[in-house]
Amino acid sequence: MNAYHYHYVPMGESALDLVLPNKIDVGQNQLIQTVGQQLLAQKIAGVTAIIPAYHTLTVNFVASLVTYGQLTQVLDRLIAAFDPQQAAANSRVLAIPVCYDGEFGPDLAAVAAYGHLSVADLIQMHTQTKYFIYMMGFLPGFAYMGTVPKQIAMPRLDKPRARLEPGSVGIAGAQTGMYPVASPGGWRLLGRTPLQLFNAQHPQLRYQAGDYIQFTAISKTDYRRIQALDLAGKYQIKQTILGDA
Amino acid sequence: MATIEVLNSGFAATVQDLGRYQYQSAGFPVSGAMDQASLKLANLLVNNDANAAALEFILAGPTLQFQAPTFIAITGAASSPSLNGQPIALNQAIAIQAGDQVQFAPMATGRYGYLAVANGGLQVPMVLGSRATTLKIQLGGLFGRTLAVGDALPFEPCYVLPSLAHRHAPVPAVKAPGHIRVLKGPQWDLFTPAAQSQFLQQTYQISQQADRMGYQLQGEPLPVPTENLISEGTVLGNIQITRNGQPIVLLADRQTAGGYPMIATVIGADLASFVQMSAGEDFQFELTALNTARALLAAQQQVLTTLAASFAAQKYQAPVGPARTGAQKLAQIITHRG
Numbered sequence: 001m002n003a004y005h006y007h008y009v010p011m012g013e014s015a016l017d018l019v020l021p022n023k024i025d026v027g028q029n030q031l032i033q034t035v036g037q038q039l040l041a042q043k044i045a046g047v048t049a050i051i052p053a054y055h056t057l058t059v060n061f062v063a064s065l066v067t068y069g070q071l072t073q074v075l076d077r078l079i080a081a082f083d084p085q086q087a088a089a090n091s092r093v094l095a096i097p098v099c100y101d102g103e104f105g106p107d108l109a110a111v112a113a114y115g116h117l118s119v120a121d122l123i124q125m126h127t128q129t130k131y132f133i134y135m136m137g138f139l140p141g142f143a144y145m146g147t148v149p150k151q152i153a154m155p156r157l158d159k160p161r162a163r164l165e166p167g168s169v170g171i172a173g174a175q176t177g178m179y180p181v182a183s184p185g186g187w188r189l190l191g192r193t194p195l196q197l198f199n200a201q202h203p204q205l206r207y208q209a210g211d212y213i214q215f216t217a218i219s220k221t222d223y224r225r226i227q228a229l230d231l232a233g234k235y236q237i238k239q240t241i242l243g244d245a
Numbered sequence: 246m247a248t249i250e251v252l253n254s255g256f257a258a259t260v261q262d263l264g265r266y267q268y269q270s271a272g273f274p275v276s277g278a279m280d281q282a283s284l285k286l287a288n289l290l291v292n293n294d295a296n297a298a299a300l301e302f303i304l305a306g307p308t309l310q311f312q313a314p315t316f317i318a319i320t321g322a323a324s325s326p327s328l329n330g331q332p333i334a335l336n337q338a339i340a341i342q343a344g345d346q347v348q349f350a351p352m353a354t355g356r357y358g359y360l361a362v363a364n365g366g367l368q369v370p371m372v373l374g375s376r377a378t379t380l381k382i383q384l385g386g387l388f389g390r391t392l393a394v395g396d397a398l399p400f401e402p403c404y405v406l407p408s409l410a411h412r413h414a415p416v417p418a419v420k421a422p423g424h425i426r427v428l429k430g431p432q433w434d435l436f437t438p439a440a441q442s443q444f445l446q447q448t449y450q451i452s453q454q455a456d457r458m459g460y461q462l463q464g465e466p467l468p469v470p471t472e473n474l475i476s477e478g479t480v481l482g483n484i485q486i487t488r489n490g491q492p493i494v495l496l497a498d499r500q501t502a503g504g505y506p507m508i509a510t511v512i513g514a515d516l517a518s519f520v521q522m523s524a525g526e527d528f529q530f531e532l533t534a535l536n537t538a539r540a541l542l543a544a545q546q547q548v549l550t551t552l553a554a555s556f557a558a559q560k561y562q563a564p565v566g567p568a569r570t571g572a573q574k575l576a577q578i579i580t581h582r583g
Contacts, residue, residue, distance in 0.1 A: 009429075009430075009431045010428055010429075010510075010535050011430070011431065011480045011483065011507075011510055012428055012480055012481070012482050012483075012510035012511070012512060012513060012538065013428065013512055013513055013535060013538035013539045013542055014480070014481075014513050014542070015480040015510075017431050017477070017478070019431065022474075022475065023475075024475060036270070048266045048267070049266040049267050049269050049270070050269075050270055051269045051270055051477075051478030051479075051501055051502065052270055052478075053475075053476055053477040053478050053502055054475045054476065054477070055475060055477070056431075056477040056478060057478075058477065058478030058479075058480060060266060060269075060480065063513070063538075063539050063542055063543070064539075064542070064543055064546060067539075068535065135476065135502060136270060136271045136272040136501075137269075137272040137476070137478075137500060137501040137502035138272065138476075138500035138501060138502050138503075139272055139381075139382065139500075140268070140271055140272045140273045140382060140384075141271070141272060142272055144476070181382060198382070200372075200382060200383045200384045200389055203268075203273070203372060203373055203384060204373075205271045205272075208270070208271060209270065
């Protein structure tokens with residue numbers, strides 16, 4: 001029996017929030033991801049969608065088909081049966097190629113100086129960590145990931161840039177992320193991935209909350225090569241299972 | 246497949262259904278009709294599923310020319326529609342012949358109008374389980390954007406509509422709702438008792454900053470909680486309080502996650518009247534209970550269910566089973582346009 005602290009709160013009559021303590025924590029978030037997936041797998045009539053976030057799971061439902069009380073009972077059972085070891089071992093690790101180049105990463109030098117590192121050591125540090133995706137949003141494909149090593153966790157720019165190119169990879173304090181579409185943004189940019197992270201013609205995403213992302217440094221030549229492959233639909237993201245390592 | 250030609254684009258007209266629900270976990274906004282009750286009614290009037298894709302338009306509707314026979318229904322805001330220059334009623338199935346033109350006058354009251362087309366609605370491609378348009382990411386609908394002059398909206402022609410003469414619904418008298426009912430939101434308790442009672446007692450108005458993502462309200466600013474929040478999921482009707490103490494009500498194109506405290510959520514039964522309210526109209530929020538909110542929504546749904554049952558009951562009245570051309574002729578006589 002697990003002793004998790006949580007409660008429920010209605011979000012209107014057609015949704016509810018499962019609320020865990022207000023913190024950013026991988027174990028707690030894996031519970032949210034797992035319980036959310038298991039809830040969907042039960043195919044309960046009336047359950048229409050879930051939104052897993054850092055410390056909450058929002059469940060949308062049709063109020064005439066299923067009640068708040070019925071759903072909290074199901075969630076209680078799933079939480080009690082949650083197996084943290086298994087959830088952690090089953091996580092996917094996806095390798096995302098990134099070209100750490102001055103053209104793509106205008107803040108490389110500033111972040112290196114912030115961490116008292118050479119640019120090469122900064123790249124080494126950014127690529128050696130597996131970043132956990134806590135949640136997706138506010139845009140399709142935008143992954144909220146952590147945790148960036150403290151030494152290079154430089155706060156975001158005081159004044160956001162008007163436009164970041166799709167694929168831009170950057171850090172904002174302890175968070176790291178990639179921009180799926182062009183957007184204004186204040187993140188410190190270190191590089192860019194050649195992969196198309198969002199395409200309105202083929203909107204299925206290649207990663208989801210609960211996955212780990214590990215960046216791999218590539219040259220500008222490889223950037224062009226992978227970009228061409230990916231546009232032709234021939235690039236496969238390298239994928240491993242955390243527990244298999 | 247036939248098409249509807251867009252002769253005049255109107256203002257920000259988009260293709261919408263009930264929304265792209267299932268991909269919120271990946272960050273996709275739900276989108277879909279702002280006034281879902283009006284979309285459902287329009288679809289019911291032309292014998293469609295509630296989720297069929299229809300045209301949503303604001304302020305001034307588009308001018309459309311139909312290239313094949315069908316039936317349409319127009320619901321929502323008072324959009325003063327006309328067919329070949331003759332006024333036609335809202336909330337009623339209308340027979341359309343090839344070459345017919347439908348146009349609108351600027352809306353007298355309300356914000357969002359709907360035009361549904363029989364035989365399954367607008368046949369734009371399904372994207373991730375929905376035909377709804379999300380403008381911000383150019384997804385779904387017709388090329389992910391608003392209508393433009395020269396566009397062709399695909400639909401399946403329709404020659405007969407069961408129970409055509411009976412497919413009309415009362416047009417409710419438009420009146421300011423005065424009160425919009427809410428349930429406590431996830432961060433209700435973070436607000437001081439003074440802020441909570443101010444929220445419920447003061448008069449609000451919808452500001453000029455009101456679009457498909459959300460409506461900013463104006464009133465006396467509320468004291469804002471100082472706690473640092475981390476982002477969480479949002480739902481239709483969530484009321485966030487921004488740093489300046491003003492509420493934003495999150496609507497169809499809302500971001501899937503937000504970090505502002507959510508003081509309350511507009512109940513489903515009051516969303517349509519809230520969405521259609523004009524800027525500058527006074528209203529207050531009124532706290533209600535979960536069971537009341539459920540019962541009100543169920544009662545609203547029951548109106549549509551009763552209407553659907555009455556159409557089905559009329560369906561088999563004489564004349565039974567005329568040939569297709571005969572039925573079409575009959576429909577023309579009924580609408581005095583033969």
